[in-house]
Amino acid sequence: MPDTHPIARKLDGRADATRRRILEAALAEFAEKGLAGARVDEIAARADANKRMIYAYYGSKEDLWLSVLEQAYTAKRDREHALDVQALPPRDAMAKLVSFNLRYTAAHPEFVALLNDENLNRAAHLKRSEEVQALYTPLLDTLRAVLARGEAEGAFRRGVDPMQLYITLVGIGHFYVANSHTLSTIFGSGLTTKKALAAREAHCVDVVLGYLRP
């Protein structure tokens, strides 16, 4: 039924807008302060919504956290899915995967913050998520395919475990973004400038491609 009742449409539209504002505000608040540090009142204020609506739409603070987390996963999954590297030679394809990951991570520190805090909570919320799909990561499949192709063509070394490489590939970007503040106390601030990010991107590509040489 694409043509639902106009009344429902209109009301849904307003309600949906509120839902979306709450979700966006929650993302910002949770990413900034973590689950325990975030304040429901503050989320309501940021969303310019009444606190009651948060409970009406999302049930509880923890349920809201899970919704935010699932949405963040979905957003990244969508971007990963849009990656098309199968036409590229293995080394170019791999370079693109590494670059994509670093750029996405740097552009979405909220995702990094959410992930860290969810791990602090032993992934308790994700584990009870019904959207198991949220955990599926297209990047892993793509990586596996590129790796297999590169091995077959002799472009990559043999015997590389896709899981290990995936964790390494994601980790070298994630750690840089997640710990930029403490790293800044060691190396001086300026790790998040365009120039510094470009240098990090080049290094990450170098590391992965350098390692994969036969």
Add this chain to the structure above:
Amino acid sequence: MPDTHPIARKLDGRADATRRRILEAALAEFAEKGLAGARVDEIAARADANKRMIYAYYGSKEDLWLSVLEQAYTAKRDREHALDVQALPPRDAMAKLVSFNLRYTAAHPEFVALLNDENLNRAAHLKRSEEVQALYTPLLDTLRAVLARGEAEGAFRRGVDPMQLYITLVGIGHFYVANSHTLSTIFGSGLTTKKALAAREAHCVDVVLGYLRP
């Protein structure tokens, strides 16, 4: 004055023991729940001490957090300082640095948790730490020396940025430990078994040495 008043000694001894119990309890509580999620009452209970003593000895929850953080840094720094790799050939030395880092990280997930939470707080506490020494990391100096030696001997590729390599080396261990719970939802649990850690260690060494080949 090695022989201070016995009265002071005895009392200091009892006081120091309480201080230490509080610090240990705080480390456990903070690592488990983060700064915002940790409860001062719970720390007092874990330490089998009165809450008042926490404030007498450490001033406030945030000051206690900083003390815990500094102690964790100091502990790691001490272990890094005990590393002696200058007598080893560059590749062996580098392998030892990578192995050390992964093992230390895996053995001290509390340090990882503290670091993540401190970064969530934009390193606000470390930045106002008077023990600037806490930020100094011997591993970086050692890495720099090994890298220079390996380059000079032709064992490593040229032009590697020590900072980038340091971040990569630490990151590939840190991310694995910090995100083991969400990674487990993807790859199935069992990432922290002895076997899995040995596999990760081997991979990390392979990546760094593979990358550094000339």
Add this chain to the structure above:
DNA sequence: CCAATAAGTAACCAACCAGTTATTTACATG
């Protein structure tokens, strides 16, 4: 044994905070 001081305790408090209740407002339709 007694004074002096350090260490430790129990009870308390005010601010905070997740979650609720009672009520009002907005809006499409008959």
Add this chain to the structure above:
DNA sequence: CATGTAAATAACTGGTTGGTTACTTATTGG
């Protein structure tokens, strides 16, 4: 314009939590 319903609001509540106050216990030199 009256009416039913979805959306939104203000005010409140009970438990929690960082921090404090007033008081007790332990230790030892004189």
